[in-house]
């Protein structure tokens with residue numbers, strides 16, 4: 009199978025060049041796998057062009073060793089989506105070498121054992137080099153931004169996360185902090201800036217659609233697929249149970265995995281709506297500050313191995329950890345084929361959508377429609393794991 013090696017020299021802490029020259033390429037050669045091509049990205053968007061160029065010369069399935077974070081993978085998928093016809097129909101098999109900041113996909117496939125242990129970044133590559141390599145198919149999420157006026161919708165694609173509300177605002181604001189804070193602390197700083205904000209929008213989930221019931225630890229059919237706002241948190245993932253090695257925001261993806269192909273692909277969605285809290289009666293600053301404290305506790309549960317999915321509204325200001333019978337869960341955890349997010353025209357910040365770190369803007373009176381798919385333009389993606 010043709011082998012392409014590509015890495016982003018500036019992602020994460022800028023260590024990919026050393027890792028590839030000292031370790032990855034020598035390891036491939038030791039195993040008799042001389043790459044057909046080795047490329048280094050030189051600018052944003054370059055990875056997509058390089059991969060499409062390589063595939064145009066390939067006849068069948070290819071293997072790609074990708075040294076990057078999730079953003080570079082997003083660019084490759086985006087290039088496939090934008091190209092419409094790449095001339096290539098087949099499988100792309102990726103060996104991920106995590107070099108980025110968050111590495112959500114890699115750390116979901118290979119969860120770290122402890123925060124102290126140095127992560128092994130070569131596990132996907134070792135699988136490619138093993139005698140019987142196995143791969144897992146990726147589900148992709150296509151987001152279309154539709155607006156009145158008949159213009160062709162703008163669209164994007166994710167292999168990790170598609171979000172609105174707090175998470176999209178955090179990603180939007182954290183870009184401005186990237187130069188001064190290259191590590192993941194910039195996400196926490198941006199979270200502080202946005203934690204009291206509520207987002208006015210309505211949502212429709214696309215079937216099949218089920219909701220997690222913590223009391224008996226299973227998904228059950230949704231009573232309704234229409235959710236009214238305001239929202240604090242609205243985030244969907246594919247392929248991952250975490251966005252950082254220890255931020256396990258959609259843990260059920262791993263604990264109760266979605267059905268395998270040929271079943272329709274699904275997204276896992278985490279929703280927090282403040283007006284479900286019986287102690288909140290209005291959207292005054294006091295109420296938003298009161299709710300923000302609960303929200304921090306609940307989202308902090310993602311750092312405790314995904315404990316947030318079982319948290320319930322307790323007495324007054326309290327959030328209960330385990331959740332008692334009859335207590336309302338704070339998080340609504342939905343598994344569905346897709347969703348439509350319709351922001352209120354007056355709420356500017358509700359118009360941001362994040363697709364694997366790329367920030368999209370819903371146009372006035374428009375909406376975002378996100379749908380899970382198995383392939384893009386005749387091509388399906390797999391990762392060695």
Ligand SMILES: Nc1ncnc2c1ncn2[C@@H]1O[C@H](COP(=O)(O)OP(=O)(O)OP(=O)(O)O)[C@@H](O)[C@H]1O
Pocket residue numbers: 016017018019020021049050051052053054076077078079080081083107108109110111112365
């Ligand atoms: N040579 C380059 N110079 C500047 N930017 C580049 C270059 N090559 C790629 N890029 C850009 O770097 C961005 C960041 O890369 P990537 O997302 O892979 O890493 P990250 O942001 O550090 O990690 P993560 O996405 O896991 O948080 C990509 O979106 C890409 O556009």
